[in-house]
Amino acid sequence: MGQQMFKLASLVLDDGTVVRGAFFGAVRQCYGELVFNTGMTGYQEALTDPSYNGQILMMTYPLIGNYGISRECFESEKVQAEGFVVHQACSKPHHYTSIMTLDEFLLRHEVPGISGLDTRSLTIRTRSRGTMRAAIVEDNEEVIAEAIKKTATMPFPDASNLVAEVSTHKPHALRNLTDKAGVPTVVVIDCGVKAGILRNLRNFADVVVVPWNSPPDLIMGFKPDGIMVSNGPGDPAHKEMMDNTVKTVKTVMAEVPMMGICLGHQLIGLSLGAKTYKLKFGHRGANQPVRQVGTHIVRITSQNHGFAIDPDSMPSEAEVLETNVNDGTVEALRHKELPVVSWQYHPEAQPGPLDSIPLFEAFAKAIKDRRWP
Helix, strand or coil: CHHHHHHHEEEEEEECCCCEEEEEEEECCCEEEEEECCCCCCCHHHHHHHCCCCEEECCCCCEECCCEEEECCCCCCCCCCCCCCCCEEEECCCCCCCCEEEHHHHHHHHEEEEEEECCHHHHHHHHHCEEEEEEEEEECCCHHHHHHHHHCCCHHHHHHHHCHHHHHCCEEECCCCCCCHHHHHHHEEEECCHHHHHHHHHHEEEEEEEEEECCCHHHHHHCCCHHHHHHHCCCCCCCCHHHHHHHHHHHHHHCCCCEEHHHHHHHHHHCCCEEEEEEEEEEEEEEEEEEECCCCCCEEEEEEEEEEEEHHCCCCCEEEEEEHHHHCCCEEEEEECCCCEECCCCCCCCCCCCCCCHHHHHHHHHHHHHHCC
């Protein structure tokens, strides 16, 4: 680790809790919503996932950074999390693809980390109290006192339109990875799309990525054969999302097969007239069991979300396909007549189990048949 590893730091929670550790990465303060991820691997993918915009990410697994940072594991061009909380940050990673340490990676992106904390105890506290506002600051009594006041009164990050901060600013096209001609075109409404989703789509299609607030005529002007509503951060029912993305999704969903992932799943639900609500502490990790309704078929999924669709608000024209085994939350839905299906979890599984990878093949088939099976 760099010298900054030995500068004392404090994690401050909005209930007045102060936990002391040491800085790594950038030595500076940050504020956000403290969330935990239960994955044993995938810290680089999580840190670069735009869905973590506005959040301080905490890993429950005790040793983080042991395989370093790879050129192949980015989900966006930068670290999206506001800060990083770990029990132990490994200073000497061992992996043939590693190009730098976790400490160097966070420092390069000017993101603070704090190590030496009992992250599992903090996870239990979060599960009990619910998601909390938090700060990483220097270990100084005056600074800590100011952070206690600020975290107790500041709005949660999702009060802002976090999607607008991570979405592309203008449309751009991505050629299919096989460079074939005559493949279908998929328009991705970018609410914070992960690179892994784009890679999977490009296995069978040319992709056009458009901003979150693109109007229907812009989207349909690309003559899409399918539309993807992507993952992303924040509250799906934020006013700006309701006034833009949700209205657009409602307008274009009858035109071509549509697929939603994570936030996109929630936005599709809202466009159908359902409601969403904030979970107590969200689902973030690679071990969420999902069961197909009316069967014993279960798949283990990768998830990263803090909101869910209210099942009691589902309109009659939509049906729930899958639910979470742990808490019964809605994991998949489809429109009974229109070619629209969405999933709360991440089929690209970057990282995570591969149980749901075939959903991209199902989307490709739906585009070919112009309907979901």
